[in-house]
Amino acid sequence: MRKIRDFxxxxxxxxxxxxxxxxxxRPAGIPPQLIIPLSQSYxxxxxxxxxxxxHVAKGEQIARAEGLSGVPEHAPSSGRVxxxxxxxxxxxxxxxxxxxxxxxxxxxxWIAHHGAEDFRQLEPAALLDLIRNAGISGMGGAGxxxxxxxxxxxxxxxxxxIINGTECEPYITADQALMRECxxxxxxxxxxxxxxxxxxxxxxxxxxxxxxxxxxxxxxxQGSAIEIVSFxxxxxxxxxxxxxxxxxxxxxxxxxxxxxxxxxxxxxSTTLAVYRAVHQGEPLLSRVTTVTGEAVTRPGxxxxxxxxxxxxxxxxxxxxxxxxxxxxxxxxxxGFTVTNVAAPITKTSTCLLASTETELPSPPPAQPCIRCGxxxxxxxxxxxxxxxxxxxxxxEYEKLEDHHLFDCIECGACSYVCPSNxxxxxxxxxxxxxxxxxxxxxxxxxxxxxxxxxxxxxxxxIALARQEKRAQRKAAAEQRAREAGGDGSEQDLIQAxxxxxxxxxxxxxx
Amino acid sequence: MxxxxxxxxxxxxxxxxxxxxxxxxxxxxxxxxxxTWFFGPGTLVNIAWSCLLALGCEALVMTLRRRPVxxxxxxCSALVTATLLAIAMPPYSPWWLILVGVASSIVxxxxxxxxxxxxxxxxxxxxYVVLLISFPVEMxxxxxxxxxxxxxxxxxxxxxxxxxxxxxxxxLTMATPLDLFKQHGDLxxxxxxxxxxxxxxxxxxxxxxxNLGFLAGGLWLLYLRIxxxxxxxxxxxxxxxxxxxxxxxxxxxxxGSPWFHLLGGATMFGAFFIVTDPVTSAVSTTGRLIYGALxxxxxxxxxVWGNYPDAVAFAVLIMNFAAPFIDNYTQPTVYGxxxxxGSKP
Numbered sequence: 085m086r087k088i089r090d091f092x093x094x095x096x097x098x099x100x101x102x103x104x105x106x107x108x109x110r111p112a113g114i115p116p117q118l119i120i121p122l123s124q125s126y127x128x129x130x131x132x133x134x135x136x137x138x139h140v141a142k143g144e145q146i147a148r149a150e151g152l153s154g155v156p157e158h159a160p161s162s163g164r165v166x167x168x169x170x171x172x173x174x175x176x177x178x179x180x181x182x183x184x185x186x187x188x189x190x191x192x193x194w195i196a197h198h199g200a201e202d203f204r205q206l207e208p209a210a211l212l213d214l215i216r217n218a219g220i221s222g223m224g225g226a227g228x229x230x231x232x233x234x235x236x237x238x239x240x241x242x243x244x245x246i247i248n249g250t251e252c253e254p255y256i257t258a259d260q261a262l263m264r265e266c267x268x269x270x271x272x273x274x275x276x277x278x279x280x281x282x283x284x285x286x287x288x289x290x291x292x293x294x295x296x297x298x299x300x301x302x303x304x305x306q307g308s309a310i311e312i313v314s315f316x317x318x319x320x321x322x323x324x325x326x327x328x329x330x331x332x333x334x335x336x337x338x339x340x341x342x343x344x345x346x347x348x349x350x351x352x353s354t355t356l357a358v359y360r361a362v363h364q365g366e367p368l369l370s371r372v373t374t375v376t377g378e379a380v381t382r383p384g385x386x387x388x389x390x391x392x393x394x395x396x397x398x399x400x401x402x403x404x405x406x407x408x409x410x411x412x413x414x415x416x417x418x419g420f421t422v423t424n425v426a427a428p429i430t431k432t433s434t435c436l437l438a439s440t441e442t443e444l445p446s447p448p449p450a451q452p453c454i455r456c457g458x459x460x461x462x463x464x465x466x467x468x469x470x471x472x473x474x475x476x477x478x479x480e481y482e483k484l485e486d487h488h489l490f491d492c493i494e495c496g497a498c499s500y501v502c503p504s505n506x507x508x509x510x511x512x513x514x515x516x517x518x519x520x521x522x523x524x525x526x527x528x529x530x531x532x533x534x535x536x537x538x539x540x541x542x543x544x545x546i547a548l549a550r551q552e553k554r555a556q557r558k559a560a561a562e563q564r565a566r567e568a569g570g571d572g573s574e575q576d577l578i579q580a581x582x583x584x585x586x587x588x589x590x591x592x593x594x
Numbered sequence: 595m596x597x598x599x600x601x602x603x604x605x606x607x608x609x610x611x612x613x614x615x616x617x618x619x620x621x622x623x624x625x626x627x628x629x630t631w632f633f634g635p636g637t638l639v640n641i642a643w644s645c646l647l648a649l650g651c652e653a654l655v656m657t658l659r660r661r662p663v664x665x666x667x668x669x670c671s672a673l674v675t676a677t678l679l680a681i682a683m684p685p686y687s688p689w690w691l692i693l694v695g696v697a698s699s700i701v702x703x704x705x706x707x708x709x710x711x712x713x714x715x716x717x718x719x720x721x722y723v724v725l726l727i728s729f730p731v732e733m734x735x736x737x738x739x740x741x742x743x744x745x746x747x748x749x750x751x752x753x754x755x756x757x758x759x760x761x762x763x764x765x766l767t768m769a770t771p772l773d774l775f776k777q778h779g780d781l782x783x784x785x786x787x788x789x790x791x792x793x794x795x796x797x798x799x800x801x802x803x804x805n806l807g808f809l810a811g812g813l814w815l816l817y818l819r820i821x822x823x824x825x826x827x828x829x830x831x832x833x834x835x836x837x838x839x840x841x842x843x844x845x846x847x848x849x850g851s852p853w854f855h856l857l858g859g860a861t862m863f864g865a866f867f868i869v870t871d872p873v874t875s876a877v878s879t880t881g882r883l884i885y886g887a888l889x890x891x892x893x894x895x896x897x898v899w900g901n902y903p904d905a906v907a908f909a910v911l912i913m914n915f916a917a918p919f920i921d922n923y924t925q926p927t928v929y930g931x932x933x934x935x936g937s938k939p
Binding site for chain 1: 597598599600601602603604605606607609610611613614665669671709710711712819820821822872873875877878921925926927928929930931
């Protein structure tokens with residue numbers, strides 16, 4: 085048995101997972117219109133390859149990756165490109181983004197595609213290309229491009245590959261459902277990743293509240309070197325840093341990456357997508373998303389095409405709009421609210437939570453902080469949230485950085501336990517944003533200072549050069565005057581100049 | 595229904611500040627029962643009158659500060675301050691004494707510094723110290739305990755009379771064991787115990803039970819995780835260590851046994867109800883260990899070599915000064931950082 089280390093803090097919010105685990109994964113269907121944002125991932129986004137009016141087949145690439153950290157996009161179903169325009173998307177910023185709007189034709193016709201015959205014959209670089217071209221970004225929520233995470237500096241020999249099947253957020257069961265139904269493919273995906281990274285050991289971490297998922301994975305992993313590790317449920321055990329600490333006892337250095345300690349993490353859904361990309365040659369077109377909450381009558385896990393509009397999806401699951409007070413993309417701990425239901429489901433949408441007022445009541449007004457310390461007891465990073473709160477309120481940015489504000493993972497455990505209902509995470513986000521802005525401002529000021537000084541120097545140099553030239557010219561004139569027999573006085577100089585100019589004029593008129 | 599636009603987290607735990615405060619009030623119960631059993635209903639009248647005054651003061655200040663009165667009264671913090679002050683005061687204190695104490699606590703120590711959460715000093719202890727310095731006679735006149743000088747305790751009516759018409763009240767009072775101990779340095783501990791019946795088993799009839807009562811309440815709060823063990827345990831350990839070091843086998847000039855100090859005076863009340871006040875203490879666990887231990891040392895030092903028989907209030911106030919300083923040097927090692935505070939390469 086592997087030794088499981090505990091991480092500091094953590095909370096046990098009500099799980100609320102049973103609601104969405106009643107039936108199998110169901111396909112949500114093909115909506116009449118799909119909206120595919122061109123910036124779905126953390127990276128630099130994508131550039132459209134199609135024109136409005138063009139017909140595309142299912143799986144056809146419709147946008148190419150921009151830069152190394154971009155992710156290409158593929159048509160999730162066959163149809164005609166209706167427009168490429170700004171649409172509202174589900175993003176914490178609430179800002180719209182350029183999207184390819186696709187009118188589906190309902191025929192769902194695939195483009196020709198085929199998988200690799202034996203992935204073990206492929207070079208890591210070729211495998212990486214396959215994954216990159218399949219448009220796979222991290223499906224656990226953050227959306228970091230999978231290929232970028234997998235292209236590890238060769239100096240960091242990867243020891244441990246961890247497949248993150250923790251799913252510690254309440255309500256979300258998408259990965260759990262996949263473990264129950266697609267365990268063989270998940271194990272297959274893990275084998276591909278292990279081969280690609282040359283990892284010495286491969287672990288799948290799952291919270292012990294998913295016994296069926298664990299059993300299915302164990303059955304599928306029989307005969308392979310992959311180890312399924314279960315551990316007691318505690319939020320946020322699914323945080324990458326926390327999971328790594330639990331399974332390996334190592335901590336990811338601050339400002340560092342897991343690869344720095346020879347670990348790579350991938351999410352369960354991502355692993356499955358890798359399997360399909362390599363074995364079947366299928367790009368990432370759909371994902372399993374948990375649609376749940378008291379405001380939907382048919383909660384469950386749905387296979388949803390990338391770009392499916394939320395309002396269309398909600399219609400399919402029996403949305404009780406009049407009861408819904410909050411629509412959350414993601415879980416109740418780290419998800420963000422969506423106010424425009426025309427926005428689409430994307431590759432990173434783990435869960436759509438339509439909650440009622442009784443389910444997730446509106447936050448009451450905040451009371452004063454009494455520094456009870458429940459927050460520092462709950463913080464998985466061992467920060468002092470109560471101190472950070474004071475510093476954030478006082479805009480003491482140096483103190484904030486000194487107290488490691490930037491190590492905050494925004495898991496929300498502190499706000500969850502705060503008896504005074506203080507929206508702590510909100511203060512930290514604002515604090516981080518302000519510090520970044522200040523740094524940016526400082527940098528810009530520094531740049532313009534350097535520019536200004538350089539200009540000043542240049543001007544001085546030119547002025548100096550001019551002065552020198554003038555002095556030289558004067559000296560030369562004096563020299564000539566002296567040669568002409570004068571005593572070099574001002575008068576002589578003038579006389580000499582007049583004589584020169586006369587001589588020149590004569591020359592011209594001749 | 596319009597969709598709300600709120601940042602995460604969306605879920606919230608069940609605990610509220612008012613609940614924390616109410617649990618704290620409930621936890622004083624065993625200690626208050628013990629005090630009432632041995633000294634009569636004086637403490638109960640203290641608490642009732644003090645709570646009324648505290649609510650009045652809080653409402654008054656909140657009105658002056660133009661804040662919603664009801665919202666702030668509901669957090670029960672004024673009741674906690676008032677109850678702690680009332681428990682610390684001698685039973686059968688006159689009404690005006692309690693009024694001065696409560697006003698100093700709520701108006702001066704709490705609200706003049708910005709209200710709940712902003713006060714650098716423990717309000718109940720500020721109120722107590724103001725009274726102890728201004729009215730030393732009234733503040734050191736404790737009722738004789740049942741079975742340790744008194745055969746009956748005053749009734750409720752008498753207690754009310756003592757509070758609201760103090761001129762007509764006359765009760766049997768005597769110095770507390772801590773006081774006696776201080777003033778009889780030439781006797782050995784055994785002689786002292788023989789001479790005064792109210793020294794009881796370890797630290798005075800009534801006192802030891804009141805301390806055990808506050809210990810029980812404190813352990814319940816620990817079990818509920820209202821606070822962590824660090825500060826109270828460090829304080830008790832430091833006090834026990836100091837008294838063990840200076841016990842000198844009970845000879846004259848010695849300082850009383852560890853039991854005498856642990857179960858005497860306001861030790862347990864201080865450890866679990868005053869030292870644990872989160873607003874005025876250090877924040878990190880290491881910080882709370884240092885904070886608690888230094889309070890324990892100070893209590894012993896003031897009790898034995900200082901001018902006052904008990905010292906919890908002074909020790910706590912002095913360490914309140916030091917709390918921000920302690921915080922500055924006791925940041926926990928954050929995930930992904932090395933122990934020296936710098937991040938790994």
